[in-house]
Amino acid sequence: MKDESAVRARPCRSVTVEEIDHLHEFGWVKLKGFVDPDVLRAMLDVAREKMGDDADGNPLSPALEAAVAEGKAGLSYFNAQRSSGLSHPVMRSLIHDVGKSAQRLQRRTTADGADLGVRYYSDFFVPKLPASKKSRHGGNGPTAFHQDFITFSVDRSGGMTFWFPLEPYGPRAGTMSFVNGSHRAGVLGDYTTYGDGDALDAFPELRALEVSEPMTYELGDVTVHTHLTVHGAGPNMMERPRWAYLLVTQPADVCWNGSPCPNFDSTAMKPWEPFGDERFPVIG
Ligand SMILES: O=C(O)CCC(=O)C(=O)O
Numbered sequence: 318m319k320d321e322s323a324v325r326a327r328p329c330r331s332v333t334v335e336e337i338d339h340l341h342e343f344g345w346v347k348l349k350g351f352v353d354p355d356v357l358r359a360m361l362d363v364a365r366e367k368m369g370d371d372a373d374g375n376p377l378s379p380a381l382e383a384a385v386a387e388g389k390a391g392l393s394y395f396n397a398q399r400s401s402g403l404s405h406p407v408m409r410s411l412i413h414d415v416g417k418s419a420q421r422l423q424r425r426t427t428a429d430g431a432d433l434g435v436r437y438y439s440d441f442f443v444p445k446l447p448a449s450k451k452s453r454h455g456g457n458g459p460t461a462f463h464q465d466f467i468t469f470s471v472d473r474s475g476g477m478t479f480w481f482p483l484e485p486y487g488p489r490a491g492t493m494s495f496v497n498g499s500h501r502a503g504v505l506g507d508y509t510t511y512g513d514g515d516a517l518d519a520f521p522e523l524r525a526l527e528v529s530e531p532m533t534y535e536l537g538d539v540t541v542h543t544h545l546t547v548h549g550a551g552p553n554m555m556e557r558p559r560w561a562y563l564l565v566t567q568p569a570d571v572c573w574n575g576s577p578c579p580n581f582d583s584t585a586m587k588p589w590e591p592f593g594d595e596r597f598p599v600i601g
Contacts, residue, residue, distance in 0.1 A: 328356040328411045332418040340422050340477075344500030344546030345493075345529070347538060348418075352411070352481065354536040359407045360400075361483040361560055364442040368398055372444035372558035373452045380579065381454065393458025394550070395443040400562060402440040403598070412437055412564060415479055416600025419566045422541060423475055434569030435601040436592055438469065438476065439580050445491045445559040448552035461515035462496065462549035463508035469544060470578035472589065475568035476544040483560035488531035491553040493540050497527045499547035516547045523547060567592065569599050 329352050340346040368375040375398045381391050402408030416435050425433035446457035466474060486492050496516075502523060511519045531551060532540055542548050553559045565580075575588025581596070 325356075325407065325410050327414060328353045328407075329414045329418060332421055337422055337424065340541060340543065341424060343495065343497045343529075345495040345497075345540055345542040345548070346422075347532060347534075347540050349535070350537045351418075351539045352537050356407060356411055357481065357483050357536055360411075360481075360562055363400070363405060363408070364398075364444070364483060364560055364562070367400075368396070368442060368444065371446075372396055372560065373446055373454055373456075375454075377453065391455025393455055394460040395445045395561070396452070396454040396456035398442045400440045400442050402564070403437065408440070412440065413600050415564055416566070418601070419477060419479070420601035422477060423566075423568060425475055425568055434599045436567045436569050436571060436597050437600045438471075438565040438567045438571075438592070438597060440562065440564045443561045443563050445550070445553040445561070447556055447558065448491075448554055449556060457553065459491065459552045460493075460548075460550035461508065461511070462517050462547050463511070464499070464505045464516060464545060464547050465542075466504055466544040467507050468578075469565070469567075469580060470574050470576040470583075471567055472572045472574045473568065473570070474543070474545055476571070477541050477566050478544065479539055479541050479564040479566070481539045481562040481564070482534040482536075483562060485534060485536045486559055487533040488551060489554045490559040491550045492532045492534060492559075493542075493548055493550050494531045495529045495540075495542055496523055496547040497529060499523055499526055500543045500545040502545070502547070504545070505547065515549065566600070567597070 336346050419435040420432045446452045517523050572589050572591050
């Protein structure tokens with residue numbers, strides 16, 4: 318029988334040197350069997366409680382409510398719901414354990430040669446709703462190829478997203494694909510500037526790069542991509558939600574670049590100010 322308190326304290330395995338090298342070579346890495354499946358099952362229960370079994374029952378955000386009132390659709394990628402993982406015992410423990418691996422994956426050092434720390438930035442449940450059904454939130458289309466960096470309003474690269482499917486999924490669910498090596502292409506703007514196209518239309522030179530197959534995940538597998546890596550996903554062709562959770566990390570020395578950002582309340586912050594420990598704790 319599993320020791321539940323040990324699983325809670327150490328829900329993840331450590332990353333390997335090969336996995337760290339893969340992230341830096343391709344801009345993404347799949348970590349097979351990274352998380353204890355029981356932790357993911359517990360997180361799926363939390364997600365269903367917040368969002369309903371159809372993943373569309375959570376309240377509309379004020380921004381989405383305003384958009385809907387103007388006849389505009391919500392983001393097609395997913396129905397994003399803050400998960401507030403730091404205030405939940407199972408997710409808090411996961412976030413801190415991921416921090417240890419994130420510190421090694423990040424591959425930044427301090428002046429005295431130690432690994433630079435990693436800061437928590439945000440975490441969300443991101444179910445993709447079935448393409449075959451109408452939804453209140455939108456979130457039932459494909460994830461257009463895009464880069465995350467500029468959207469996060471930070472002053473330096475080094476951030477990463479850990480993408481956790483909460484059930485086993487293959488391409489029919491709308492799983493992640495990555496443009497190999499695109500993390501070396503520089504900053505490619507915000508996804509909202511691409512009109513009806515995507516990053517591959519706005520930067521056609523990216524088409525010379527290989528695109529990974531859409532991932533197949535067993536329960537416990539996760540992918541990690543850097544915030545400079547172009548990525549996307551197909552629509553969810555299942556008749557049920559594709560449940561996923563994402564955890565966003567930043568290097569410990571990251572500062573706000575002063576640009577408005579829907580991910581955090583910046584009213585008490587000054588441009589170029591470091592992210593404070595209370596809301597954005599160092600986790601590794
Ligand atoms: O869940 C998805 O379909 C897309 C996720 C994504 O764009 C991201 O993690 O940056």
